[in-house]
Amino acid sequence: MKVEFQMDTYKSEIKPTWCPGCGDFAVLRALQTAIHGLQLEPWNVLIVSGIGCSSNLPHFLSTYGFHAIHGRALPVAEGAKLANPDLNVIVTGGDGDGYGIGVGHFIHAMRRNFDITYIVMNNQIYGLTTGQASPTSEKGMKTKSTPIAGVIENPVDPISLALASGATYVARGFSGDVKGMTDLVQKGIEHHGFALIDCMSPCVTYNKINTYDFFKSRVYDLSKEGHDPSDMKAAFAKAIEWPFAQQARIPLGLFYRTEDVPTYEDLELGLKKGPPVRQSLGIENPDELLREFL
Amino acid sequence: MSKRDLAIRIGGAAGDGVSSTAESFAKISARSGLHTWTYSSYQSVIRGGHVWTQIRGGLDPILSHGDDPNVVVCLNQQTMDVHQADVLEGGAIVFDVDSVKPDPTRIRPNVRLIGIPLRKKAQTLSPNALMRNTVALGAAVALFDMDFRHVESAFKDIWGDKKPEVAQQNLQAAKLGAEAVAEMGGSLRLGLAYSNQPKYLMTGNEAICLGALAAGVKFLAQYPMTPASSILHWLAAHGPQYGVVVKQVEDELAAMNMAVGAGFAGVRSMTATSGGGFSLMVEAIGQAGMTETPLVAVLVQRSGPSTGLPTKTEQGDLNLALGAGQGDWPRAILAPRHPEECFSMTAQAFNLAEIYQTPIIVMSDLYLGEGYRTVDKLDFNVPIVRGMMAADGGTAKSYRRYEITDSGVSPRSLPGTKGFQYIAATDEHMESGELISDVLAGLPEYVEERRKMHAKRMRKLDGLRKDTPRPELWGPKNSDVTLLSWGSTWGAAHEAIGQVEEKEGVKVNSLEFPTIFPFHVEETLQMLRGAKQTLAVEGNYTGQFARLLRAETGYKPDHFYGRSDGEPFASRDIADKILEVVA
Numbered sequence: 001m002k003v004e005f006q007m008d009t010y011k012s013e014i015k016p017t018w019c020p021g022c023g024d025f026a027v028l029r030a031l032q033t034a035i036h037g038l039q040l041e042p043w044n045v046l047i048v049s050g051i052g053c054s055s056n057l058p059h060f061l062s063t064y065g066f067h068a069i070h071g072r073a074l075p076v077a078e079g080a081k082l083a084n085p086d087l088n089v090i091v092t093g094g095d096g097d098g099y100g101i102g103v104g105h106f107i108h109a110m111r112r113n114f115d116i117t118y119i120v121m122n123n124q125i126y127g128l129t130t131g132q133a134s135p136t137s138e139k140g141m142k143t144k145s146t147p148i149a150g151v152i153e154n155p156v157d158p159i160s161l162a163l164a165s166g167a168t169y170v171a172r173g174f175s176g177d178v179k180g181m182t183d184l185v186q187k188g189i190e191h192h193g194f195a196l197i198d199c200m201s202p203c204v205t206y207n208k209i210n211t212y213d214f215f216k217s218r219v220y221d222l223s224k225e226g227h228d229p230s231d232m233k234a235a236f237a238k239a240i241e242w243p244f245a246q247q248a249r250i251p252l253g254l255f256y257r258t259e260d261v262p263t264y265e266d267l268e269l270g271l272k273k274g275p276p277v278r279q280s281l282g283i284e285n286p287d288e289l290l291r292e293f294l
Numbered sequence: 295m296s297k298r299d300l301a302i303r304i305g306g307a308a309g310d311g312v313s314s315t316a317e318s319f320a321k322i323s324a325r326s327g328l329h330t331w332t333y334s335s336y337q338s339v340i341r342g343g344h345v346w347t348q349i350r351g352g353l354d355p356i357l358s359h360g361d362d363p364n365v366v367v368c369l370n371q372q373t374m375d376v377h378q379a380d381v382l383e384g385g386a387i388v389f390d391v392d393s394v395k396p397d398p399t400r401i402r403p404n405v406r407l408i409g410i411p412l413r414k415k416a417q418t419l420s421p422n423a424l425m426r427n428t429v430a431l432g433a434a435v436a437l438f439d440m441d442f443r444h445v446e447s448a449f450k451d452i453w454g455d456k457k458p459e460v461a462q463q464n465l466q467a468a469k470l471g472a473e474a475v476a477e478m479g480g481s482l483r484l485g486l487a488y489s490n491q492p493k494y495l496m497t498g499n500e501a502i503c504l505g506a507l508a509a510g511v512k513f514l515a516q517y518p519m520t521p522a523s524s525i526l527h528w529l530a531a532h533g534p535q536y537g538v539v540v541k542q543v544e545d546e547l548a549a550m551n552m553a554v555g556a557g558f559a560g561v562r563s564m565t566a567t568s569g570g571g572f573s574l575m576v577e578a579i580g581q582a583g584m585t586e587t588p589l590v591a592v593l594v595q596r597s598g599p600s601t602g603l604p605t606k607t608e609q610g611d612l613n614l615a616l617g618a619g620q621g622d623w624p625r626a627i628l629a630p631r632h633p634e635e636c637f638s639m640t641a642q643a644f645n646l647a648e649i650y651q652t653p654i655i656v657m658s659d660l661y662l663g664e665g666y667r668t669v670d671k672l673d674f675n676v677p678i679v680r681g682m683m684a685a686d687g688g689t690a691k692s693y694r695r696y697e698i699t700d701s702g703v704s705p706r707s708l709p710g711t712k713g714f715q716y717i718a719a720t721d722e723h724m725e726s727g728e729l730i731s732d733v734l735a736g737l738p739e740y741v742e743e744r745r746k747m748h749a750k751r752m753r754k755l756d757g758l759r760k761d762t763p764r765p766e767l768w769g770p771k772n773s774d775v776t777l778l779s780w781g782s783t784w785g786a787a788h789e790a791i792g793q794v795e796e797k798e799g800v801k802v803n804s805l806e807f808p809t810i811f812p813f814h815v816e817e818t819l820q821m822l823r824g825a826k827q828t829l830a831v832e833g834n835y836t837g838q839f840a841r842l843l844r845a846e847t848g849y850k851p852d853h854f855y856g857r858s859d860g861e862p863f864a865s866r867d868i869a870d871k872i873l874e875v876v877a
Contacts, residue, residue: 017732043712048555051720058717059729064709065717066558067729068551069581075515075548079555079563080709082539083513087559087709105551108544270512270539277560277708279537281510286674289504289532292451293494294325 007036012062023175023201023212024054024121030178030199031090031119032061034186045088048077050097053128054121054201057092071102074109077116084277085115085265088189095122099156100135110165110194112264117188117195120158123203124210131206138243141209158198159239159255163232168193170235170256174200174219176212180252187254193263200250215250218242222253229254297484298353300328300438301360303377304430305346306369308339315367315427316347318448320495320666322435323351325444327489331785332666333359333862338520338604344372349666353486357785358865359665364482365437367430368394381405386482388433388471390426406482408433410474419463419470428464432471439481441490442472494669498662498782499524501633501669502566502592505640507536508674511590512561515541515552517571520604521660522594525566546571550578550591557582557589558718560708562644566592569611570601572618579653580619585718586696586704586751588647588681590640592656594663597860606860607660609781609833615655616811616842624702624754626762627655627810631784633669635808636662639763641676646761648681650754651706657810659833661862662782682706684714694725698746702753722747759812767821769803774876776825777804778851780839782862783831789865794872802872807839813846827852829875831868834858 010032018024035045045063049055051070058065064087068076073091081089098106098120109116125143126132132145136158140150162170169191173181181199188195202212228234235256242250265271273279283289302319306312313334323330328351337343350360362382368374368389374396381387383404387396391409401407410433416425435445445468453461475481496504503525506514514533516526526542533540539556543549549565556563567575572593582589595611597603615627626646630636636658643654684693684707695716697704704725707714717723721731722744730747734740767776769791777787787804794800805821805828822828830840830851835858840851855871857863 014728041712043715044710046559046709056729056732059719062715064715066555066585067717067719067721068554069577069720072547072551072578072581075543075551076555076558078541078548079513079515079552079557080559081555082541082552083556083559083561083563084708084710104544105548108548268539269534270537272534273537276512276537276539276556277710279512281512281562281678282676283507283536283674286508286672289507289674290494290672293496293500294492 003039005036005039005042007032010036010042010061010063012060014059016060017056018053019205021204022053023123023203024057026175026178026181027054027119027121027199027201028057028060030173030181030185031092033182034189037186038189040088044086045090046080047090047092048073048080049091050093050102052094052097054092054094055097071097071100072105073097074102074105074118078109078114081114081116081265082268082271082276084275085271086275089116090189091116091118093120095120095124095136096126096134099158103135103156107161107165110162110167110196113166113168113193113261115192115194115263115265117185117197119185119197119199121201122158122198123201123207125203125207127203127206136243138209155243157239157244158196160236160244162196163235163239163256167196168258168261169195171197171254172200172252173197174215174252175202176216177252180221184254191257192259193261218248218250219252220249222251222255229257232256297486299351299356299360300484300486301348301350301363302365302367302434303346303348303363304367304369305344305373305377307341308336308343308345309341310369311424311427312345312347312369315431316349317666318431318452319434320349321448321451322440322444323349324495324668325447325490325492326351326440327491327493328352329355329493330495330666330668331356331359333661334664336605344376346373346377357788361864361866364484365434367434369427369430370394384482386437388430406479408475408478410471415470416467419467425464425467428467429471432468433475435468436472436475437482438484438486440488494671495666496633496669497524497664497666498630498633498636498658499594499664500528501636502640502656502658503528503532504672505637506564506590506644508637508676509641509644510562510678511538511564511644513539513553513556513563514565515543515549516566517543517546517549519568519571521596521663522566522568522592524664525592546574547578550575553589554578554582554587557587558585562648564590564592566594568594568596569598569614572611572614576618580621580623581720582653583619583623583625583751584720586651587718588651589653590643590647590656591653592658595657595659597858603860607833607862608858608860609659609783610835610838610858611657612810612834612838612842615657622752624650624652624752624758625655626758626812627657628762629657629781629808629810630662631781631806631808632662633667634672637672638676639808645677645679646758649679649703649761650758651681651703652754657781659782684711695727696723696725696747698725698750700753701757702750703757755812759814762809762812764809764814764817765805765807765821767803767805770801771803771824773801773803774826775800775802775872776828777802778828778830778840778843779804779832780807780810783833786863786865786868787831790868790872793865793869798873800872800876810839810842813842815847818843819847819849822849827875829853829855829871831855831863833863
């Protein structure tokens, strides 16, 4: 394969503002490596994010970007994708953004099976607002907003939720394994349909429980234990190992993938003439249109 | 002088087929060449309740659904009970003689009772219970001496080539109704000289859809909400053949955010809703203002607050539209008065949105959005102006998406354009799009950056003020009273002006505001200069427009007539108010 775009081509001049050691650096690296690996034209990549530490990510790459309001990255991305399906649309954000305030959009985007790649930097805490509980915070975790009894809710399990909602590519990565994460992201972008890559991305400042060491001692690679990602039942069985069951082992890698489901764009009647952004404006036969009103 | 107009009221329970019967009559009226106007009163139920539609037709242009009708068609007893006293002298009441009883003590003199066994007659043709409506429709057409070929063509439109036998059965049923009228004294002999030159008939919502299509809309995201839903319905049915993506979404947050995404990606994008949905959209519409993303938001108002009266009209969302979103960002609010303006202003809104790269709000209401009106033939040859785009060539490194300019407008670049990549950010940002918020906010030079960037965006209001329709003064100069109104109130106001002039010789003119914001301060003050006393007429409780007028100009209207009981203004009520003011 001819390498037209070097790694640096995808980098912007803006330096990340994350804390040293933040898991998000690994996700940025994985994404940059993946789009380099695919040799995507930077101007045909659109990265949409919401609000949170991780949602600053688009600024650090040289593609198009839309840094939206909190929790609304997915609908913004869906609108852009429908206007111009030729764009490679990638959505990045955090667990608060995607699984908390934006969880309604998350479910609907998946059941529609848009050809969008959603990378969630899941640190199980609210970082930018200085350490409150997040929808994926573990039960019992003490945070600024749960200082006495700790979290008393069950965490959202994004993997099970994605499987149940119709996502056609469901994976979990870990910032301690950039190579594995890069592979998951690259294949997610290549996937024709909605791809969720839930990336466990430790917050070194506010989450003292789910640290790099916490994950390193628990993770294992699904592909090395004979998991068949075309088997949805097996995928559910693997998904509920953590965080639902709070077992010591945390599966990483591809839970589920199917290419048998048409994307929303494949079925949308309004796209049959081609990308709307390239269509001419106005109506050529208004009399025909007006006839029903006469 | 022979009569120049007619009015009919058709009432029943929800599920009785009132609205389709009324639509058929409206179509027949428009095809008879009458200027036609409808108003439907209905409730938030699928079955039961009391629903009625009034259709008014006139040889001359008419501007409201009128007051008392010539004919009432009662499909149930409640319709008789509620409406029998309203029928004008010389008029008639059509009802099913087997199930509905009139109360002669409540009926005006010289009103004919046309009791027809509607259901029995219909059953001779079909077991379909709704066929009785067609018998009643035929009776109404006969009472008004309308040409039966319009009945035939209306049925053909409804059932078409697919069910010719149903169309034929309905025509037979209509003829049974007409025959019954002939046996019971014949027509009302109103003497209306129908031209039989068909006129275009549509709702305000349909006109908005047509205006959007004419302007090249390519994306609509919407969540169903009365009275905006018919925009979604119409474009869902018609949009795809014109390459329009129409998306029903999970909520109004998604609707506005998807519209933002599509507008950012470069298509003409819109969403539509009513006040409740617009309330959910406010954060995201501010996002469009901040990221300088073009889009058109249609706000078809209904009666609030909160769920309010979902099927009733009001003009109570002006404050909401004016104040939507935190902080100050540039917007324009257009308020069409009639379907022709729904068409032209929607088309114009797409130009303004792209020229000024900011959201444009088109505000209508249930009365205008759902009522049928005859309109002149719409001219689809509307100007299309897409605004300033970044030139081809160059590199991402030198391109400044948010370049500070005198007009406040910066060159836009669409994703997919090589070399012009940028990040649109909802955080405050610099000309390049780089954030000020993160590590720079508060540093002295970035205080200045923020000030400049905010001022750049707000400068767009100067251009928007220049490019939006001016207030219009209608009627005689040196009037005793000047009415102040916006949106759909216009029609009843004009009719009231004619009534008080004719009856009492009181001279009234009307100052109307097709643009709500940015406010045309100079023009307004100039037009108000000669006003002896002013009466603000608007469909809300607090006088939201009157307050805006005062805030923008310092001018306080002398009198305020607000209506927020869910019903549209009637011309005679405005006329009474005018007479009260001049007394």
